[in-house]
Amino acid sequence: MMMRAYGLAVDNIIDARIAIASGEVLDRGSMGEDLFWALRGGGGASFGIILSYKLKLLQVPPKVTVFNIDKLLEQGAVKLLTKWQQIAYNLDKRLFIRVQLQVVDRNHRSSSKTLMATFQSLFLGEQTELLSLMAESFPELGVKSEDCMELSWIRSVLSIAGYPPGGSLKKLLDRKPQYHNLFKTKSDFLRMPFNEDVWEVISAWLVGQNEFPYVIIDPFGEEWTKLQ
Missing domain, CATH: 3.30.465.10 (Uridine Diphospho-n-acetylenolpyruvylglucosamine Reductase; domain 3)
Structure with missing residues (x-):
């Protein structure tokens, strides 16, 4: 990240x-x-x-900040996703925000399925500066101090990998996968942003599937723009 x-x-x-x-x-x-x-x-x-x-070894600050914010369709997930797509590639290069889209079943009934967008972030800096950047560039997401966790970079690796951030760092040396689920995946590059109407159609299609699809969207920009 x-x-x-x-x-x-x-x-x-x-x-x-x-x-x-x-x-x-x-x-x-x-x-x-x-x-x-x-x-x-x-x-x-x-x-x-x-x-x-x-x-090449890279220098990281003593503290980094992470957050995960979930938004359902009825909480404006599509509008937030559309706005994120317009700005995420052009933010401060220390700030990475990806979006994970997953279909969730709140009451174990097909009629209760909805889409949840998780905004997952790693900022190479302290919480105070992150909150200022988010208030300026993406106030719609409503990031607050209680949403953030400030920790060392190596602890953030634990957190992002799905482990408790206070757990043993030896987990990162374990070659056995944490999860044993099977899945099929495909990657692609989106060169032009989708508008809100397109995301509405995509969201409806995802929710309408018999399975529980999962989409991860990563922003590029900054160092990527220098690659030939």
């Missing part, structure tokens, strides 16, 4: 070692920039056995 400030993880790889079919072990200098570029996004295993990556 720091991609708007620092780009993707692959943008911060500064070297790699790869064993190719001839048995040679190459680094960035000996493999050339074309292969180095491909290793970072073209499926590295297609070109050889990747032995290691060297990553």
Whole structure:
């Protein structure tokens, strides 16, 4: 969730070692920039056995701030989603706000299904500054101090991953998945924003499905605009 400030993880790889079919072990200098570029996004295993990556370390502030705010359709979720889409890519680059759309069944009856939009945020700074930024750029969401949690960056990783933020950091080293549900997923890039009418149609379609669809929408901008 720091991609708007620092780009993707692959943008911060500064070297790699790869064993190719001839048995040679190459680094960035000996493999050339074309292969180095491909290793970072073209499926590295297609070109050889990747032995290691060297990553650039990034500086984070002592405290970051997170929030999760849920809004149902009847609470104006579509209007908020439309506004978010217009501003999220152009906010302060330290501020990342994604939207998660999920169908929820409040009373275990098909007639009670509705759509919930969760606005999930990570801000690389303290709560006071975040509240000021939100009041200026997205007052409609109504973020308050009680919605926010200020903690260290590594604790925010726990929180965003779905663990209690005060839990053991060793959870991040556990290779076993926390959740054991199966799902099918598809990714796409939206180049032009949808208007409110389109989101109304999408919302109705999601709620009308027999399953419980889940949509994650991430904003880009800032560092992404510098990529060629």
